[in-house]
Amino acid sequence: MKIIIINGPNLNLLGKREPEVYGNETFETYLKKLQIQFPNVTLEYFQSNIEGEIISKIQEVGFTYDGIVLNAGAYTHTSIGIGDAVKAITTPVIEVHISNTFSRESFRHQSYISANAKGVIIGFGLQSYDLAIKSFI
Template identity: 60%
Template sequence: MNKITIINGPNLNLLGKREPELYGNENFLDYLNKLRKKEIFSNIKIDYHQNNSEGKIIDLLHSLEFKTNGIILNAGAYTHTSLGISDAIKSISTPVIEIHISNLYLRETFRRKSFLSPVCKGTIFGFGLKSYELGIISFCLPD
C-alpha cells in the first residue's frame, strides 16, 4: 500500500469557518474523510497533520523521510515567507507537492511569490479542496 501524507500549515485548521468566500464552507476533516473513502484511493493510506508552527512543520518534514511515498503540503502563509520550510523540503528525498486552495494569482501580489515551488515536485492551486485530490492523483501517475 502506498502512503501519502498531507500537511496543512497555519490557519488551515479553520477551514469551513475562515473566509468561506475564498476557502469554502467545508471543514477539512470532513473533506479528508470523504477523500479517504474514494474508490480511486482504496490502495493509498492518507495520513494528515496540521500545525500552525513553522518549526514543527520543518520537524515533521524531516521525520517523514522514508516513511511516506509523498507529501502534499499546504504551507499557507509560510509559502511566501519560509526559507526554513524550503530548505527542509530540499533536505529530504521524499517528493513534495505544493497545494493551495485558492488561485494565488487572483490574490494579493505578495502571495504570488512562493519559496516552496522551486523545491517541490509540482504545484497545484486554485481548485478549492479538490487541489488535495489532484495532488494525490499526481503521485499515482507514472514518472
C-alpha cells in the same frame, strides 16, 4: 502507498474562515472523503500553525513516505526554512493551494517551496488535494 497531507497556519479554520475563498467544508470532513476515494492509499494528516513543527514533520516523514501534499499556507511566502526542508528530503512534495494565490495580494505570488517541489497545484479549492494525491498514483 503512504502519503501525508501537511497543512500550515489557519487551515484548521477551513469551513469557518473566509468561506467565499476557502469554502464551507472542514478539512476533517474532506479528509474522510479522500480516504474513501483512495482506499488503497494510506493517508495521514498533520496540521500546525507553528513553522518549526511543520519543518520537523517534513523531516520526520521525508525519507520514508511515498509523497507529501503540502499546503504551507502563508508560510509558503515567508518560510525559507520550510523551503529548505523540502529541498533536503527525498520524498516528493506537491505544493497545493486552495485559492489561486496569483489572483490575491502580490506577496502571495512568491513561494519558497515551489522550486523544490515535484509540482504545484493552485486554485482548485479542496480538489487541489485530490489532484495532488492522483499525481502520486
